[in-house]
Amino acid sequence: MVRLPALCYMAIATGIVSAYDPNLGFKGGPQIENRTIDEIYEAAVAEGGIVTVWHGGDEPGQQEGLKQAFEARFPKMTLNVTVDVSKYHDGNIDRQLATGGVYVDSAILQTLHDYPRWDNEGALLHYIPLNFYNLQPSFREIRGAWYGITVVSWSIIWNKDKIAEGPKEFEDFLKPEFKDKLVLTYPNDDDAVLYAFDLIMQQYGYEWFEGLLAQNPRWVRGSATPVSLLYQSNTTVVATFTSSVGLAPPEPLGIAFPTKGHFVTWPQRAAILKDAPHPEGAKLLHNYLLSEEYQSSQPTWSVLKDIPAPAGYDDLANIQSTNPNGFEGFMADRERAERLRLFFEDKIGTPQGLSPLKDDL
Template sequence: MFKLHTLCCAALSAWVASAYDVTLGFNGAPQIENRTIDEIYEAALAEGGIVTLWHGGDETNQQDSLKQAFEARFPNITLNVTVDVSKYHDGNIDRQLATGGVYVDSVILQTLHDYPRWDDEGALLHYIPLDFFNIQPSFRDLRGAWYGVAVFAWSFLWNENRVSEGPKEFDDFLRPEYKDKLVLTYPNDDDAVLYAFDLIMQQYGYEWFEKLLAQNPRWVRGTGTPVTLLSQSNGTSSVTFTSSAGLAPTSPIGIAFPTKGQFVSWAQRAAILKDSPHPEGAKLLHNYILSEEYQAQNGGWSVRKDIPAPEGYQDLADIPSSNPNGFEGFMADRERAERLRLFFEDKIGTPQGLSSLKDDL
């Protein structure tokens, strides 16, 4: 009995040691990068030339362009990237942290609320990359535990061959012409879409939602699915507001943002795990993603304040119909988000069909 008691106490002590609040450790000073990117590259090569990235998304190929660009820029470096829904990635990161088996280097996710929690648990590397101070201040943690690396925004999208005119405001989605032509992501399957519906209905009321349901929208899983369906030459889906196709989509996709209603935008966060097996590779990846070379060519709004918006668009901070910092507060209030999720589940049912990562759309 004594031996069992001793073992239990030892296990409890180990758990407490790994779970205590690290605030009073006063050891949060960041590593400040002062090497050139080529010097970081040499360090990453010496480390083994591997980077393992877990990136949030709902289509397996969504980060293929990043992998190709990164590996082309840095020969003999391999970027192993796994795309999955952020709400699943974060639980698997928690599992790695709980078991001491961290094998992921970099995490770039939509679940913004996870990063302060992971930092409080002492799980994140405090690291200031080369272009850190060019990032919009509200998009970065003071000590470099995390920072935004890409701006995401939901826009109005439509197939110009299937409707006479695209929507300009959320009321337009109730037009008779759009009946049976709307394709929308389940709000109870994606927090960013849930936030979009919350913003809309706080402004337009529940009656707007009732009228939207009368339009007989097609509900789908994944925010990439609506764009795919809109782009199909033989499809009937024509209009959406739960997706993005960049700020200059290819024909026949039209794009607009509301000026009266609020549209969703946020900065997708990145962090390096403190116990990353390839920290130099992760540093190289983050410095590359934040570089002017990469940020200026991504075709959308940049997280960097020194890179102007694409031609024809205002800087995101100057657009009154979006608040890129609002999503963080929504994500942090998990109790409210869960109430909203269950509300919509009651109205439209549980998400049906395969995950968008496994279907063929």
């Protein structure tokens, strides 16, 4: 008989002790908010007047508008917001959870698959904010472990000063006039862009991708980078489909959503960590994000059922060429996503360049 060293027995025993299932405690009932937002504000100020949020993104100042709006609405509060790529934020949150040193209050990330996992680990606060039941039902976890707070959409974008007519469908990107003039985010560097390529190629076939490569696009890191390059007058690039500028693009950008091709939308999720050091501040932030005041001010489709689409756009539920719930399933299948990532890595190489948070584009 093989005898295991004492340390092995200790490791096994420790693993058994720590491998518990918090769901079997049946203590998952949510906290249901019944205070006004001003009463929550008072509690958050009494707690210290601070809320720390980690927000997915790829440009350092992307959430400066949120910080300014929140602090203007609640002048006794300080919103500490750190923007980084979601696939890096989630690992660092895992590190905090593993070491017991949680210092983030709220996580707003693109990595939708992380939220069920964190909830199963008992890491998320079950909290029902004031407008929870006005959310689209598929945009919320029934106990308030997480919920969508904004709808992100990849649109076709072009610079109207550089080209008379922009592309309207994904097939248009293969037209001769766009050769050497496209800028695209590496699909093997961003899961939402990977999903976009998957949708397009499942519809138009591998031949479409071959045609796109023949156009010699400029590949970049970060989904905000293509828009930055489109703005620059000294670049030859004129169009992209791997970015978002909302539904009210600033001049001189034009946008279109394909009606034949399938485009990407999803509700960006938010959650409060159960061990958040500032839970009242996090509750205030989440209630503000889901308020009609904030949702009505955003140039995109709302996650709330009673906020109409911006002028000139149909309700998201009526648009046949997108499924805002499809990205969740894509993100959950990590094995398939990894196979796709490696497929594109083989075709276009590994992502080159600095992190988009560190470059100067």
